[in-house]
Amino acid sequence: MSKEAVNKLPEHELNPDALVQVKNLKKYFPISGGVFSRVIGHVKAIDDISFDIMKGETLGLVGESGCGKTTTGRAILRLMNATAGHVYFQGQDVFSLNKHDLRKMRREMQLVFQDPYASLNPRMNVGNIIGEPLEIHGIAKGAKKDKIVQELLETVGLSKWHMRRYPHEFSGGQRQRIGVARALALKPKLIVLDEPVSALDVSIQSQVINLLEDLQTEFDLTYLFIAHDLSVIKHISDRVGVMYLGKLVELTDSDSLYREPKHPYTEALLSAIPIPDPRIQSKRERIVLEGDVPSPANPPSGCRFHTRCKYAQDICKREIPELVDVGNNHFVACHYPLS
Amino acid sequence: MQKYIIRRILQAIPILLGVSIIIFALTQAMPGDPLSHMMDPNITKEDLESAREKLGLNDPKYVQYFRWLGELLSGNLGFSTKYSKPVGDLIKERIGPTFTLSLLALTIALVFAIPIGVYSATKQYSKWDNLFTVFAFAGISIPVFFLALVLIWLFALQLQWFPSGGLTTPGVTYEFPKNIFNMLYHLVLPSMTLALLYMASFMRYTRSSMLEVIRQDYIRTARAKGLSEKVVIYKHALRNALIPVITILGLSLPGMFSGALVTETIFSLPGMGTLSYNAVVQRDYPILMATNLMFAIWTIVGNLLADIFYALVDPRIRYD
Amino acid sequence: MTEKLLEVKDLHTHFYTSDGEVPAVNGISFHLNKGETLAIVGESGCGKSVTSLSVMRLIPDPPGRIVDGQIFFEGEDLLKKSDSAMRKIRGNDISMIFQEPMTSLNPVFTVGDQIAEAVELHQGVSEEKAHKIAVEMLTLVGIPMPEQRAKEYPHQLSGGMRQRVMIAMALSCHPKLLIADEPTTALDVTIQAQILELMKKLRDETGTAIMLITHDLGVVADMAERVIVMYLGKIVEEAPVDDLFHKPLHPYTQGLLNSIPRMDRGKERLHVIEGSVPHPANMPTGCAFNPRCPHVREICLERMPELIKKEDGHTVRCWLYTEEGQASKAVSKEVSS
Numbered sequence: 003m004s005k006e007a008v009n010k011l012p013e014h015e016l017n018p019d020a021l022v023q024v025k026n027l028k029k030y031f032p033i034s035g036g037v038f039s040r041v042i043g044h045v046k047a048i049d050d051i052s053f054d055i056m057k058g059e060t061l062g063l064v065g066e067s068g069c070g071k072t073t074t075g076r077a078i079l080r081l082m083n084a085t086a087g088h089v090y091f092q093g094q095d096v097f098s099l100n101k102h103d104l105r106k107m108r109r110e111m112q113l114v115f116q117d118p119y120a121s122l123n124p125r126m127n128v129g130n131i132i133g134e135p136l137e138i139h140g141i142a143k144g145a146k147k148d149k150i151v152q153e154l155l156e157t158v159g160l161s162k163w164h165m166r167r168y169p170h171e172f173s174g175g176q177r178q179r180i181g182v183a184r185a186l187a188l189k190p191k192l193i194v195l196d197e198p199v200s201a202l203d204v205s206i207q208s209q210v211i212n213l214l215e216d217l218q219t220e221f222d223l224t225y226l227f228i229a230h231d232l233s234v235i236k237h238i239s240d241r242v243g244v245m246y247l248g249k250l251v252e253l254t255d256s257d258s259l260y261r262e263p264k265h266p267y268t269e270a271l272l273s274a275i276p277i278p279d280p281r282i283q284s285k286r287e288r289i290v291l292e293g294d295v296p297s298p299a300n301p302p303s304g305c306r307f308h309t310r311c312k313y314a315q316d317i318c319k320r321e322i323p324e325l326v327d328v329g330n331n332h333f334v335a336c337h338y339p340l341s
Numbered sequence: 342m343q344k345y346i347i348r349r350i351l352q353a354i355p356i357l358l359g360v361s362i363i364i365f366a367l368t369q370a371m372p373g374d375p376l377s378h379m380m381d382p383n384i385t386k387e388d389l390e391s392a393r394e395k396l397g398l399n400d401p402k403y404v405q406y407f408r409w410l411g412e413l414l415s416g417n418l419g420f421s422t423k424y425s426k427p428v429g430d431l432i433k434e435r436i437g438p439t440f441t442l443s444l445l446a447l448t449i450a451l452v453f454a455i456p457i458g459v460y461s462a463t464k465q466y467s468k469w470d471n472l473f474t475v476f477a478f479a480g481i482s483i484p485v486f487f488l489a490l491v492l493i494w495l496f497a498l499q500l501q502w503f504p505s506g507g508l509t510t511p512g513v514t515y516e517f518p519k520n521i522f523n524m525l526y527h528l529v530l531p532s533m534t535l536a537l538l539y540m541a542s543f544m545r546y547t548r549s550s551m552l553e554v555i556r557q558d559y560i561r562t563a564r565a566k567g568l569s570e571k572v573v574i575y576k577h578a579l580r581n582a583l584i585p586v587i588t589i590l591g592l593s594l595p596g597m598f599s600g601a602l603v604t605e606t607i608f609s610l611p612g613m614g615t616l617s618y619n620a621v622v623q624r625d626y627p628i629l630m631a632t633n634l635m636f637a638i639w640t641i642v643g644n645l646l647a648d649i650f651y652a653l654v655d656p657r658i659r660y661d
Numbered sequence: 662m663t664e665k666l667l668e669v670k671d672l673h674t675h676f677y678t679s680d681g682e683v684p685a686v687n688g689i690s691f692h693l694n695k696g697e698t699l700a701i702v703g704e705s706g707c708g709k710s711v712t713s714l715s716v717m718r719l720i721p722d723p724p725g726r727i728v729d730g731q732i733f734f735e736g737e738d739l740l741k742k743s744d745s746a747m748r749k750i751r752g753n754d755i756s757m758i759f760q761e762p763m764t765s766l767n768p769v770f771t772v773g774d775q776i777a778e779a780v781e782l783h784q785g786v787s788e789e790k791a792h793k794i795a796v797e798m799l800t801l802v803g804i805p806m807p808e809q810r811a812k813e814y815p816h817q818l819s820g821g822m823r824q825r826v827m828i829a830m831a832l833s834c835h836p837k838l839l840i841a842d843e844p845t846t847a848l849d850v851t852i853q854a855q856i857l858e859l860m861k862k863l864r865d866e867t868g869t870a871i872m873l874i875t876h877d878l879g880v881v882a883d884m885a886e887r888v889i890v891m892y893l894g895k896i897v898e899e900a901p902v903d904d905l906f907h908k909p910l911h912p913y914t915q916g917l918l919n920s921i922p923r924m925d926r927g928k929e930r931l932h933v934i935e936g937s938v939p940h941p942a943n944m945p946t947g948c949a950f951n952p953r954c955p956h957v958r959e960i961c962l963e964r965m966p967e968l969i970k971k972e973d974g975h976t977v978r979c980w981l982y983t984e985e986g987q988a989s990k991a992v993s994k995e996v997s998s
Contacts, residue, residue: 066849066850066851066852067849173937175937176937203704203705203876203937203938204704204876204878204917204920204921205704205916205917205920205933205934205937205938205953206937207920207921208920208921208922208931208932208933208934209933209934209935211922211931212930212931212933215930230849230850232850232924233879233921233922233923233924234922236922236924237922237923237926237928237931238922238928256928257927260924260925270851271850271851272924273854274850274851274853274854275850275879275924276857276877276879276880276882276883277879277882277923277924277925278878278879278881278882278906278918278921278923279882279906279907279923279925280882280883280902280903280906281903281906281907282882282925283879283882283883288854288858290851290854290855290858291851291854291855293805294819294821294822294852295849295851557764558759558761558764558765559764559765559766559767559768561719561759561765562759562765562766562767562827562830563767564719564751565717565719565751565752565756565757566751566752566756566778566779566782566830567748567749567750567751567752567753567779567782567783568748568752568778568779568782569745569748577767577770580769581767581768581769654769655768655769656768656769656814656816657768657814657816
């Protein structure tokens with residue numbers, strides 16, 4: 003144990019059922035300009051969000067490009083330094099860990115990327131890609147490492163004979179399986195999945211989704227599943243958080259979210275997705291939002307959604323709504339939640 | 342844009358200061374000092390010492406540096422003992438021919454290289470493309486001096502179309518504008534030498550940049566509009582393809598001077614190249630320092646020009 | 662009697678790559694009526710985009726070439742037309758919008774110029790008039806401050822705006838056929854909704870026929886009247902949209918429909934099509950889908966089935982719907998994933 007004190011979450015705020023607790027997380031990216039390249043503003047990628055990820059659950063994080071969902075995943079893993087706020091992993095403050103302890107904690111939290119093409123080193127064979135974390139963390143090497151890698155390959159539905167092959171010899175779906183095997187190598191508790199199926203074809207997508215579900219049961223994993231596709235999110239997640247312009251606007255279990263969205267943005271988002279059945283789709287009413295998402299460098303005052311919200315009132319322009327529980331653990335940040 | 346240019350000029354100041362320190366230090370590190378070249382070898386040690394004292398050569402190095410810098414800023418580039426002339430006057434005389442030579446060479450190179458590059462890209466792996474590729478690699482790999490000698494042998498000695506060197510016909514004085522034509526006539530072979538050299542690389546850059554651009558989605562869009570191939574290539578593709586070529590052009594501007602050094606020497610042209618070449622051979626430190634500093638400034642100016650042109654052709658580039 | 666606008670007959674488009682000759686489109690025939698919206702769906706590599714580019718005769722050559730077939734547009738074979746005659750059709754009678762609005766517009770020209778260019782070319786109007794039409798088109802596709810926007814460059818617009826510009830450009834000469842190749846795939850869902858609504862509105866106003874290329878079955882359900890499903894360069898099923906979703910015949914179509922997660926369904930386990938699409942240069946013998954098909958029979962391994970007409974407007978390429986196929990013995994096999 004290091005000499006520096008690792009900040010722990012105060013007893014009364016600790017949620018024993020939560021694996022990760024995110025508290026008032028902020029991430030601002032500076033914008034520079036002018037003759038001397040001074041900082042002239044900030045892109046508020048995440049602006050004060052708080053939520054818990056429960057042990058063994060799949061928490062979906064959904065939103066459109068620029069909403070901050072990917073940044074949130076990276077900040078939780080401390081792959082980038084947050085501007086403010088805390089992330090507690092099993093009660094320990096991830097941001098206050100020193101290098102050594104952080105490395106130990108990294109074993110517990112892994113990341114699977116969107117692009118299975120770009121995230122695998124083309125010059126390493128699959129055995130080395132999956133085995134690398136085992137070596138780095140001093141868990142296994144040589145024949146023992148190879149054996150673990152072979153088991154992992156079979157776990158994700160590949161063959162142990164694939165070990166000596168290189169990433170370009172695999173299809174997109176197989177590469178994503180390799181990415182998953184690499185994440186599993188250290189037996190993590192949490193896996194952050196950043197758009198893990200959006201680059202895949204429809205028939206391959208379902209294979210990977212089923213695999214992820216099987217692995218979760220088998221290894222008792224907790225997922226943070228980040229995606230823009232609400233249908234996929236709805237299918238795989240226990241609870242879903244909806245983000246808009248750096249804010250968490252709604253958080254509840256996935257059935258309630260679909261059945262009774264409370265935030266006007268969620269409502270519009272759900273109605274925007276065409277359902278693959280012409281009989282149902284022709285009867286649905288689509289709420290078309292006007293315009294584009296405003297720039298996160300210059301977000302609207304008050305509720306960030308007020309510029310595109312058909313229910314907006316004066317107060318929405320002035321005051322930022324808090325994320326509050328409106329009953330049954332259904333959290334929404336809206337002055338006039340839908341009923 | 343203005344702000345950006347100001348910022349770039351301000352940024353250039355520390356760079357130039359750094360360069361001046363390096364130039365000063367290198368000159369100091371060379372064996373001997375200016376006096377040892379100026380003085381009668383039979384002078385007594387005491388007299389030498391007093392001369393050193395008088396010229397400030399015994400002062401601490403940093404004092405000497407700042408004195409030099411001060412003189413530089415007030416426009417005094419030093420005095421060449423070899424030519425017995427102020428360095429500033431020498432550069433004034435020599436910069437004209439070098440500039441003309443470089444400009445001519447650059448223009449010739451671009452006028453040929455860009456259309457050839459475009460043609461090669463649109464007809465990739467055709468007979469002509471392969472021929473131009475061979476030509477380009479030859480151009481890149483042949484040394485300047487060799488190319489110059491071949492051109493002299495062919496056009497000056499065998500065909501006797503152009504003079505083999507010099508800037509003016511010896512013994513004849515022409516009135517304006519005849520003197521200009523006479524100078525251009527003398528510059529044909531040297532600028533061809535330099536142009537052939539640059540043509541090769543500009544051609545390759547245009548070709549590869551064009552190859553990349555014609556695969557872009559917006560070229561497909563242009564074709565889908567029903568535009569003719571000519572409009573697609575010369576309007577939609579070329580303007581995009583030239584953007585990287587401009588960068589290369591800006592970066593090769595200073596290189597034109599070093600290319601000119603060899604060319605000028607072979608064709609015995611009184612330019613900046615020969616001036617600095619002779620200065621190296623004769624250890625003419627004041628000239629060396631001044632010309633090196635000029636090259637540094639020219640490099641920075643070339644980069645700045647490239648960036649400004651960049652913004653002019655590419656609306657996505659906005660400096661603020 | 663509905664009038665055929667486009668009729669493709671036995672089209673073969675091949676690509677000559679280092680892996681050998683790839684039949685990206687391998688003998689497809691279909692038609693499109695005036696004012697109709699036809700969707701062509703399939704996964705990557707099925708040949709749907711190559712089909713659309715073939716109709717425009719925009720297949721990059723090399724490496725691709727239309728090797729056989731006929732493409733009748735208003736009764737005339739486009740493949741027999743001279744290059745200059747084809748250019749008069751492109752952007753005028755048939756226009757196209759692409760998947761990537763970010764890269765489909767030329768970055769160094771203003772959007773107004775880019776729209777006006779086609780108008781000037783095809784309608785023979787003055788530059789000034791063409792720019793006026795460009796601004797009108799921008800208004801039509803719902804771009805606020807169109808006069809101002811016309812003077813801007815593509816990078817100053819958002820993805821959704823750029824796709825609107827592409828649509829404005831495509832519709833500026835009142836085409837009879839609009840080919841939309843994955844028009845909303847690169848866009849966010851709320852922006853996708855805007856673009857789909859816009860396309861529907863403009864379709865209803867102008868009567869343009871739409872050939873919609875997509876992999877998204879939700880978009881198909883939302884837009885299309887008739888659907889063609891492609892797999893490895895061939896049509897495997899063709900049906901009116903309602904039939905395709907409610908009475909899918911081909912095992913591939915059935916598999917696709919069952920494997921997509923749906924928002925209106927619960928969390929039951931997804932159906933899976935085993936394996937992955939084989940490389941087109943390495944096609945299986947017999948029916949191309951046989952390595953992944955749960956109902957394989959012996960005949961499927963030997964011969965490619967023909968397209969069989971099941972009902973009015975519903976055809977399927979599968980042995981299961983033939984007597985010959987029914988008589989063939991089922992193959993039990995381990996499907997490798």
